Amino acid sequence: MDKKIKFNTKNLDLFYGDFQALKSINMEIGEKEVTAFIGPSGCGKSTFLRCLNRMNDLIDGVTIKGEILFDEKDINGDIDVINLRTRVGMVFQKPNPFPMSIYENIAYGPKCQGMKDKTQLDTLVKESLVKAALWEEVKDRLNKSALGLSGGQQQRLCIARTIAMNPEVILMDEPTSALDPIATAKIEDLMSSLKKDFTIIIVTHSMQQAGRISDKTAFFLMGEVIEFNETPIIFTNPNDKRTEDYITGRFG
């Protein structure tokens, strides 16, 4: 059971201006596992997720204290953010394909990295779409606009787009919250098949989802991690009273 630690945060504090959004987070996230973050709205779970590939850089007035070690290197230290983001991909709450063709959406990341070879790109696009279980649905209209896809397809396209970068970690920020149950089921299936190749960290507001797909679950409340453990333990035998209250639906 000695899995490699992918992310290790030490005493992580995060402030929006004067407001402290994260309080002393210590967490070890293992490689090739699915880790789920749950908790009520505004508890800091998304904020924490966005720390892991430094998407919070885009927001003004954010200050971070403490360490986030990615493969034992501090990502707020002397590293290349762009390189970090190619290794730690992200899928967002609302599907956000670019207003260009399906093909161009997938090829975007690799092209930004300087990949120019057409056949190489073609293969990569196909592989990524196959892995994201979207190939069959879109293979005849790769040059059509991605905005013509349904919501669920768009989200799988965004996952395919992320896979095309061949990242080590995929961060997912409530990836199914904007989707209907059928599309959600497809994405959940996809996640369990991706788990063997990628480390997946997912923020979800659905406890059932966390229960179905994750290996480990962290419960966030008011910027703190209340409990972090194997998913079955969190859901059946939590240590903390507050976790139990949340799981059983007494608040949130």
Added chain:
Amino acid sequence: MEAIKRKKRKEKIVEIIFLICASVAVLSVLAITFFVFYNGLAPFVTNSYPLWNFLSGVEWRPDSNLYGIFYMIVGSVFATFGAILIGVPIAILTAVFISEMASSRIGKAIRFAVELLAGIPSVLYGIFGLGIIVPYVLKISPFAQGESLLATIFVLAIMILPTVVSIAETSIAAVPKEYREGSYALGASKVQTIFRVVLPAGRSGIMTGVILGIGRAIGETMAVMLVCGNPIAGIPTSIFSQIRPLTTNIALEMGYASGVHQQLLYSTGVILFIFIMIINFTVNKLVKQKVGS
């Protein structure tokens, strides 16, 4: 009952007054179109001057009854095209700087500067052109005067900056933040994000700005009048040639023209009007398209 009725009638009357006021804009457009076309088409309808000679002529000599505006159309088009070629890239990049790269305070300051630039009356641009650009062009020109196509292009390029900057900036700012996040999350750099995602996504708005810029350039009169030279004949053959755009032809001679001469100045206005209408329709189409998508 009577009081309520009176109240209702009053409300109705006021509503009609409001409607009439709103219709003034429509009436104005109709009246402008009518008067300009009525006067401008008269010489061709009454056969006092042949349309073809008017459209294809390259000489404008009222004293010898020669009224050709082809060389003016060419001048207008060249000047506008040149101004777009220089002004648009600068304007779009400035808009990019304001909305994507500057801190909010610096962005605000530059926006204020751009608004100021938009507020400077065109005559002052012309005086600036006459005082600075024309003498400078004279230095490098093979001809004996600095008033030229080149000077006109420079003045117009400056004048379209504020129009294009502010519209491009608005449409860049309207590009959803999700696109940017998506791009960054895929490991794209800022510059890549701007040029591969943000600008393409804001394309139709930016195009609207460019076309409005074209409209401003082709319709500009007073600034151009001071720097273009206004020759009485000749298609511009070099960047240092003098030109006589459609607009200045009208402004220069309207004060004293009469008879066919005056009507043909209106005809010049008709040609200008047609250019502007095409531009307006294009903008309208683009804006609608944007709403549609």
Added chain:
Amino acid sequence: MSRKIKDNIVKSIIYLATAITLSVLLFILGFIFVKGIGLVNWDFLTRDYNEKVFYAFTQSEEIPMSIDTDTLSKNTPYDDRYETLTEGPIYIENIGAAVSKISYKNYTSEKEQFVISYIEKGSPLLNAKDSTGATINIKTDFILESINGESFENLTLDEVVSIISSQSGDLKIKVVQPGGGIKSNIITTLYMVLISLLVALPIGIFGAIYLTEYAKPGRIVNIIRFAAETLAGIPSIVFGLFGMAFFVVALNLQISLISGSLTVAIILLPVIIRSTEEALKTVPMAFREGSLALGATKLQTIFKVVLPCAVPGIATAVLLSIGRVVGESAALLLTAGTVSQIPGTLFSPGSTLTVQAYYIAKEEGNIELACAIGIVIIVIVIVLNILSRITSDKLDVFNKK
């Protein structure tokens, strides 16, 4: 790494473009200020553009000077750029005034002039009348050209002083009120702003009310909006053509203040309609509903609730409109003319500041004077910009609350 280099190159190009935009602005402002600032002074703002010649009739009267010569020589009614003192001043008792000789130089000519540099209390010049019996307000800086038929041309100051001193009884003095100022253009601009706003503001505001409060989305609204957009896109020279054909010729209003103002009023319409509409749209629906629920009629709701909330927006519209009128030139050139005078009636011509700046640059080739007018225009534009920033911030504050 090569991506970093590429990115940095692109970034520098973006910086460069922004720098060009900013420096263009600074360069234009700088040019106009540097060229024109030497000419901007009180005289410039308060004098008419054209010189005025009067024959002043008065009685000579011995008035001793009440100040000492030091104070007298400090009275300098001339600038040092175009007018330089060559002789004087010398006080002349029988007209109760001091005269200096100056040399006046402009682009085209250079001439010697005798200027009144001081007028004593009780001086006969102060109650001088012209041939019709109207009082002429002779002031220091007026030029003296002859007295009782004796011309001062090519004389020295001493000769002029002795000619004047030898006169007694009835005096007939040829005086010239100096020109070169822009008072008439400032006043014409003010008239133009006032009249065009008076016409366009109610029409524009009522039109905007119709569009936002009454009209149901549909063909009529589309047509009106399209018309307003079209108006906004028409170049001002075409408005000028229309104004000329309609107001000047068809309505026979002549090239005049009223023709110009009405033409400009049409130019202002889309500006006013658009900003008022935007302001009205920001007024929350709940305000209207609240008012209607209290039994107010639609009209009362509009005038007592909606319009007051939109006041900052309307103020912005007014400021933008003033800017448009001040900046307008092509349309006014064809409808209000280039005569530099204060329009006596609505039907007399007059040139605004901007038209005057054009006229001076184009017809007289005097860029410095044009720039001096430019400074006045730019100051107005900057003030308007700052004010409209303040009013639109007010609108934002209202929205946040």
